Amino acid sequence: MCGIVGYVGQELCAPILVDGLRRLEYRGYDSAGLAVHSSGKIEVRRAVGKLRNLEKALDERPLPGNVGIGHTRWATHGRPSETNAHPHVAGPIAVVHNGIIENHLELRRRLKEAGCTIVSDTDTELVAHLVHAEVERGKDLESAVRAALRELEGAYAIAVLSSKEPDRIVIAKQSSPLVIGLGEDATHCASDIPALLPYTRSMLFLEDGEMAVIEQGGAVVTTLDGKAVEREPRHIDWSPVMAEKAGYKHFMLKEIFEQPRAIEDTLRGRLDRANADIHGHEVGLSEEDAKGIERVLLLACGTSHHAALAGRYYLEALAKVPTSVEIASEFRGRDAVVRPGDLVVAVSQSGETLDTLVAAKEAKAKGAKVLSIVNVIDSAIPRMSDATFYTHAGPEIGVASTKCFSTQLANLLMLAIWLGRRRGTLDAARAGELVEGLAHLPHQMKDVLSGTRQLVANLARRYVEARDVLFLGRGLSFPIALEGALKLKEISYVHAEGYAAGEMKHGPIALIDNKVPVIVLLPKDSHHERSLSNLQEAKAREAIVIGIATEGDEAAREVSDDLVEIPAVAEELAPFLTVLPLQLYSYYVADFKGTDVDQPRNLAKTVTVE
Ligand code: AGP
Numbered sequence: 001m002c003g004i005v006g007y008v009g010q011e012l013c014a015p016i017l018v019d020g021l022r023r024l025e026y027r028g029y030d031s032a033g034l035a036v037h038s039s040g041k042i043e044v045r046r047a048v049g050k051l052r053n054l055e056k057a058l059d060e061r062p063l064p065g066n067v068g069i070g071h072t073r074w075a076t077h078g079r080p081s082e083t084n085a086h087p088h089v090a091g092p093i094a095v096v097h098n099g100i101i102e103n104h105l106e107l108r109r110r111l112k113e114a115g116c117t118i119v120s121d122t123d124t125e126l127v128a129h130l131v132h133a134e135v136e137r138g139k140d141l142e143s144a145v146r147a148a149l150r151e152l153e154g155a156y157a158i159a160v161l162s163s164k165e166p167d168r169i170v171i172a173k174q175s176s177p178l179v180i181g182l183g184e185d186a187t188h189c190a191s192d193i194p195a196l197l198p199y200t201r202s203m204l205f206l207e208d209g210e211m212a213v214i215e216q217g218g219a220v221v222t223t224l225d226g227k228a229v230e231r232e233p234r235h236i237d238w239s240p241v242m243a244e245k246a247g248y249k250h251f252m253l254k255e256i257f258e259q260p261r262a263i264e265d266t267l268r269g270r271l272d273r274a275n276a277d278i279h280g281h282e283v284g285l286s287e288e289d290a291k292g293i294e295r296v297l298l299l300a301c302g303t304s305h306h307a308a309l310a311g312r313y314y315l316e317a318l319a320k321v322p323t324s325v326e327i328a329s330e331f332r333g334r335d336a337v338v339r340p341g342d343l344v345v346a347v348s349q350s351g352e353t354l355d356t357l358v359a360a361k362e363a364k365a366k367g368a369k370v371l372s373i374v375n376v377i378d379s380a381i382p383r384m385s386d387a388t389f390y391t392h393a394g395p396e397i398g399v400a401s402t403k404c405f406s407t408q409l410a411n412l413l414m415l416a417i418w419l420g421r422r423r424g425t426l427d428a429a430r431a432g433e434l435v436e437g438l439a440h441l442p443h444q445m446k447d448v449l450s451g452t453r454q455l456v457a458n459l460a461r462r463y464v465e466a467r468d469v470l471f472l473g474r475g476l477s478f479p480i481a482l483e484g485a486l487k488l489k490e491i492s493y494v495h496a497e498g499y500a501a502g503e504m505k506h507g508p509i510a511l512i513d514n515k516v517p518v519i520v521l522l523p524k525d526s527h528h529e530r531s532l533s534n535l536q537e538a539k540a541r542e543a544i545v546i547g548i549a550t551e552g553d554e555a556a557r558e559v560s561d562d563l564v565e566i567p568a569v570a571e572e573l574a575p576f577l578t579v580l581p582l583q584l585y586s587y588y589v590a591d592f593k594g595t596d597v598d599q600p601r602n603l604a605k606t607v608t609v610e
Pocket of ligand 1: 352
């Protein structure tokens with residue numbers, strides 16, 4: 001899981017490539033490098049660690065030239081080191097690569113037998129040698145790449161330079177994302193849209209099994225078999241500012257505060273307030289399909305899995321459809337039972353998470369219809385799905401997912417309402433309440449964010465040294481408890497656990513003492529009384545109790561050491577509000593600890609490995 005960029009134009013390319021890499025650093029940041037055509041040869045600069053190390057190397061030894069490729073790495077084959085950093089060079093060839101070559105052992109053995117000197121532990125260097133071998137046989141760069149790709153099994157997005165053809169880059173894609181940006185006087189490529197936004201909005205998305213030759217005047221796309229591909233570029237209306245920090249200290253904080261806007265965009269055009277319904281054409285199901293669904297199977301990883309757990313409550317309560325939720329990596333290869341009457345819903349921010357992609361493909365192969373809920377347009381999961389119900393959160397740069405989580409909740413709730421109306425399990429009055437409730441959410445979220453920010457920051461300051469934190473919730477608050485714990489773990493490195501509140505007495509209660517903050521989610525819902533009892537149990541063991549409760553809940557106020565209030569909303573809507581203080585809490589703990597909030601250690605935004 002890495003980020004790649006390429007540029008062919010008239011400007012000095014190194015600063016443009018570095019700028020693109022900075023916007024892709026969320027994809028990995030173990031090392032970075034550039035290869036640029038410079039005075040008749042290819043020159044390479046590489047550095048271990050963050051991009052600033054590469055910039056330092058470029059300051060010391062600048063790279064002049066107008067055609068080049070770049071890479072930011074998240075190590076898969078070989079530890080982070082300068083030797084393993086991309087670009088990898090073999091003879092006149094330089095390659096950057098995102099993905100994993102599955103048959104790398106076999107290729108390495110063959111190349112060594114043929115006398116190749118392989119200097120790195122990476123699978124990517126092997127690609128450079130394969131292309132080099134084809135060039136040695138007399139092929140031009142495009143044909144050499146095409147021939148080399150036939151040898152590869154696995155996932156790749158690659159960009160290749162040859163010192164013999166200094167006016168072009170050859171790129172190719174299989175399973176990893178790759179976008180071409182068509183500028184006025186330049187052509188770019190990158191793993192993701194934000195890297196291209198400052199330069200162009202006109203973008204061409206490569207499909208699996210396609211390659212392209214990019215030159216200053218544009219791109220020629222073909223299949224790996226050499227057939228011409230005609231595809232219109234798409235206009236992407238994300239502004240570059242949307243992809244930048246907009247004055248916030250971190251992308252994560254900006255994205256937390258963007259949630260009201262993200263929800264508004266996600267709801268836009270989908271709420272049918274006049275008919276207490278949802279405009280559901282994007283879900284790709286007929287009225288008959290909706291009635292005939294026998295089971296919904298939700299597949300996802302990480303935060304998206306927590307949204308899916310909330311989705312199960314929505315689908316069972318509103319559409320009365322039996323629903324199961326699977327961690328995608330556990331579903332894969334298990335030979336799980338999937339029937340043609342099943343609707344599989346793959347939930348993913350990136351649309352590229354390999355576990356979710358493969359799990360959805362497995363389910364599809366068994367006859368299920370696949371609907372995806374994804375944020376990144378035209379990514380791998382939407383492309384294999386029968387239909388995609390996009391979230392419109394905009395680019396999410398912080399590794400810790402926030403705004404994409406709440407927009408996933410919105411789409412899952414809309415899906416449940418739409419199905420419930422068609423299946424006759426949700427009457428107009430109840431649907432109307434929920435549709436109206438959704439419409440009011442953006443301003444309620446705004447109020448909760450501005451109203452609780454300081455209080456939550458103070459709590460984070462007070463408990464910043466806590467070594468363990470528990471999050472408890474029942475019903476729809478259980479996935480929110482899991483999400484609160486995941487957020488705290490991933491960015492502040494504090495041990496945190498999310499539990500179903502009723503499960504605490506079966507074990508985790510032993511963890512509680514007067515040093516453990518216990519954050520209890522207890523909005524006024526059908527579980528409220530029992531959650532309150534759980535809170536009291538924690539309090540009786542001297543826990544520090546922080547309640548997240550509905551305004552005016554005096555019982556919660558009485559037992560909590562600290563109370564964060566949210567407005568009264570329907571049970572189904574409370575997660576959109578209760579998750580906000582949890583996101584803020586993890587953000588401030590991490591910020592006070594001084595961790596790298598947007599790029600926490602060991603993590604990457606998009607996980608395209610198993
Ligand atoms: C979220 O904060 C995490 N970084 C991670 O769990 C993420 O949700 C997971 O990797 C799934 O990603 P996806 O939504 O892009 O599929």
